Amino acid sequence: MPNPVEFYFDFSSPYGYIASEKIDALAAKYGREVTWRPFLLGVAFKTTGAAPLPSIPVKGAYAARDMARSAKFHGVAYRFPTVFPISSVSPSRAFYWLDARDPKRARALAKALYRAYFVDDIDISSADNTVAVCAKFGLKTDEIRAGIADQAIKDRTRIEVDKAIARLLYGFAQSGNCYKAALYLELAGADWQTRFVDYFNGETRTAEYRRINVMGEAPVLEHGDLRLSQSAVILDYLVERFGRYGWTDGAERREILRWLFWDNHKLTSYTGTYRFLRTFAPATDKAVLEEFRKRAEGAWKVLDTQLGQTPYLAGDRLTIADISACAYLFFEDELGVSWVQYPNIDRWLGRIRAEPRWRHPYALLPGHPAVPARK
Numbered sequence: 001m002p003n004p005v006e007f008y009f010d011f012s013s014p015y016g017y018i019a020s021e022k023i024d025a026l027a028a029k030y031g032r033e034v035t036w037r038p039f040l041l042g043v044a045f046k047t048t049g050a051a052p053l054p055s056i057p058v059k060g061a062y063a064a065r066d067m068a069r070s071a072k073f074h075g076v077a078y079r080f081p082t083v084f085p086i087s088s089v090s091p092s093r094a095f096y097w098l099d100a101r102d103p104k105r106a107r108a109l110a111k112a113l114y115r116a117y118f119v120d121d122i123d124i125s126s127a128d129n130t131v132a133v134c135a136k137f138g139l140k141t142d143e144i145r146a147g148i149a150d151q152a153i154k155d156r157t158r159i160e161v162d163k164a165i166a167r168l169l170y171g172f173a174q175s176g177n178c179y180k181a182a183l184y185l186e187l188a189g190a191d192w193q194t195r196f197v198d199y200f201n202g203e204t205r206t207a208e209y210r211r212i213n214v215m216g217e218a219p220v221l222e223h224g225d226l227r228l229s230q231s232a233v234i235l236d237y238l239v240e241r242f243g244r245y246g247w248t249d250g251a252e253r254r255e256i257l258r259w260l261f262w263d264n265h266k267l268t269s270y271t272g273t274y275r276f277l278r279t280f281a282p283a284t285d286k287a288v289l290e291e292f293r294k295r296a297e298g299a300w301k302v303l304d305t306q307l308g309q310t311p312y313l314a315g316d317r318l319t320i321a322d323i324s325a326c327a328y329l330f331f332e333d334e335l336g337v338s339w340v341q342y343p344n345i346d347r348w349l350g351r352i353r354a355e356p357r358w359r360h361p362y363a364l365l366p367g368h369p370a371v372p373a374r375k
Contacts, residue, residue, distance in 0.1 A: 004033040008164045009110075010041035011088035011124060014067040014078070017114045021076045024107070036099075036107050038092040039164040040157070042085075044224075052085050077119050086117070086125035089157070090148055094130050096156045097147030098139070112137050155243065159189075162241055167192040170212065170220040172199050173368035174280070176272055176328035178219040179361040180231040181238070184323050186357050186364060188242045196366040200280075231327075232260050235320040245319050252314060259306075259313040259321035267303060270295040271328045271335065279334040296335075300342055307344035311351065318352070326352050330360055 005027050009016035027034045045051060053063040064080065071078030091113045099106035116122040116133045124130050127148055134144040147153055167185060169192055171178030178197075185192040197218045203209050204216045213220050213229045220227060221234045223241075228234050239246035247253035274292040277284040303325065306313060313321040329349060332339060339346035352358060362368040 004035045006035050006037055008037045008039050011038060011091040011110075011113055011117065012085040013041060014080075014118065015070070017078070017118045018067075018071055018074055018076050020111055020114050022074060034107075036095070036103075036110055037160055037164070038088065038095050038110065038157075039161045040088060040092065042087065043161050044165050054085065077115070079119055079121060081117055081121050081123070083123045083125070086123060088125065090127045090130040091124045091133075092157050092160075093148045093150075093153050094134055094144055096160070097144065097150065097153050100153075100156075109134065109137055109139075159242070163189075163191040165191075165224055168195055168222040169193070170195045170197050170222075171218050171365050172197045173362050173365040175199070175218055175365075176268060176331070176361065177217075177231045178365055179327045179330075180324050181219045181221055181234045182361070182364050183327065183358070184235055184238050184245065184320065186359060187323070187355055188238065188244050189357065190238075190242065194366050198367070231324065232264055235260070235324060239320060245323060247319070255314045256319050256321045260324050262302075263321070263325040267299040267325055268328055270299050275328060275331055275334050278336065300337075300345065304342040304344045307348045312348070318355070322348070322352065327361070 005023070007019070007023055009020060023034055041052075054060040056063075068078060068080065091110075094113070095106050095110050098109055113124055113130065113133055116129075117124050122129050122133065124133060127145070130148070131141055131145050135141045167190060169178070169181055169185065171182060171194060173179075182192075182194070197203055197209070199218065204213075204218065210216055212227070215229060217229060219231060219234060220229045221237070222228075223237075228237055247256055270292060274289070274296045277289050277292060303313075310316065312318055313325060326349060328335075329339070329345065339349060
C-alpha cells in the first residue's frame with residue numbers, strides 16, 4: 001500500500017472545504033488512503049509572514065469570486081460565510097479529540113463542521129457552536145466540551161500546526177553542532193528537511209553563505225520567515241515550539257542552561273576540535289593534538305562524574321542539555337576512545353540510543369563521507 005496522502009487543512013479555508021468533499025474519492029481512485037490533519041492557518045501566516053487572501057487588495061476580491069466558481073465547478077454546495085475568516089481552534093480540537101478514538105468518524109465530523117460553516121453559515125469559531133454541531137453529529141455534549149478543553153488535545157493541535165510548517169536545517173553529517181538540532185527535530189517527530197552545507201569545500205566562507213549566516217557557521221534553522229543560528233539558540237527555540245526536552249520551572253531551566261553553556265564552552269569545544277585535528281586536518285602538530293586530547297579527557301571526566309549522580313545531565317529525564325552534550329560523543333571511533341573507560345557516559349549514551357527515533361549523525365544528516373579520514 002502506498003504512503004497515505006497527508007491532507008492538511010484549515011476549517012476557515014474555502015479551498016480546504018472544497019478539497020474535503022473530493023479528496024477521499026480521488027485518493028481511492030489511485031489506491032491511496034488519506035490522513036486528515038486540520039491545522040491553524042493563522043499561525044502559519046504569522047510564522048511565514050503571509051496574509052489571508054481577503055486582506056490582500058485586488059487579489060482578495062478575485063479570490064472570493066474564484067472560491068464560489070471553484071465550488072460550482074466541483075459540484076460542491078457553498079455559501080460565503082457572514083463571518084470570514086474565523087479562528088479554527090475549536091473545530092480542530094474537536095476533530096483531534098475524536099480522531100484519537102475513531103479516525104474514520106473524525107473525518108466525517110470534519111465534513112460536518114465544514115458544511116456547518118460553508119453551507120449553513122454557522123460560526124464554528126465559537127466553542128458553543130462547535131459543540132452544537134458535534135451534538136447534532138451524535139457526540140455527547142459534555143464529552144466534546146471536555147475534549148476541546150483537554151490539555152493533551154491542545155498539545156496535539158499545536159504539534160500538528162508545527163508539522164504543517166516545515167523546518168529547513170542547514171547542516172552536514174560531520175558536524176556535531178548540526179547534529180544537536182537535527183537530533184532534537186528527529187526525536188520530537190518534527191516535519192523537517194535538510195539543506196546540505198558543503199563545509200569541506202569552503203561553502204561557509206563564501207559571500208553567499210555569509211548572507212545566510214554572517215558568522216559563517218552551521219547549523220542554521222529556517223522556520224517560516226525566522227532564521228536562527230547557534231545550536232543552543234536553536235534548541236531553546238525548539239523547546240518553545242514543541243514543549244519537549246525543556247524545563248518545568250525556573251530552577252530546572254537554570255540547571256539545563258548551566259550544562260548547555262558548559263557543553264558549548266568545554267565539552268564540545270575541546271572534543272570537536274580534537275576530533276577535527278585527529279580525523280580531518282591534513283597535518284597536525286603532535287603536541288597540539290596531545291594538548292587537546294588532554295583537555296577533552298578533562299571534560300569527559302566532568303561529564304562522567306555528573307552522570308554518576310543523575311541518569312541525565314539535569315536530572316531524571318532527557319533534556320536539551322543531553323541532546324547538546326552527546327552530539328560529538330557518538331563519533332567514538334574518530335575520537336579514538338572507548339566509552340567503557342567512562343562507564344557513566346557509556347550507560348547515558350546507551351539510554352539516548354534507545355530513544356525510539358534516535359539515529360547516528362551519519363545516518364541523520366547529509367554529506368557522509370565528505371573527505372577521507374586521515375590515518
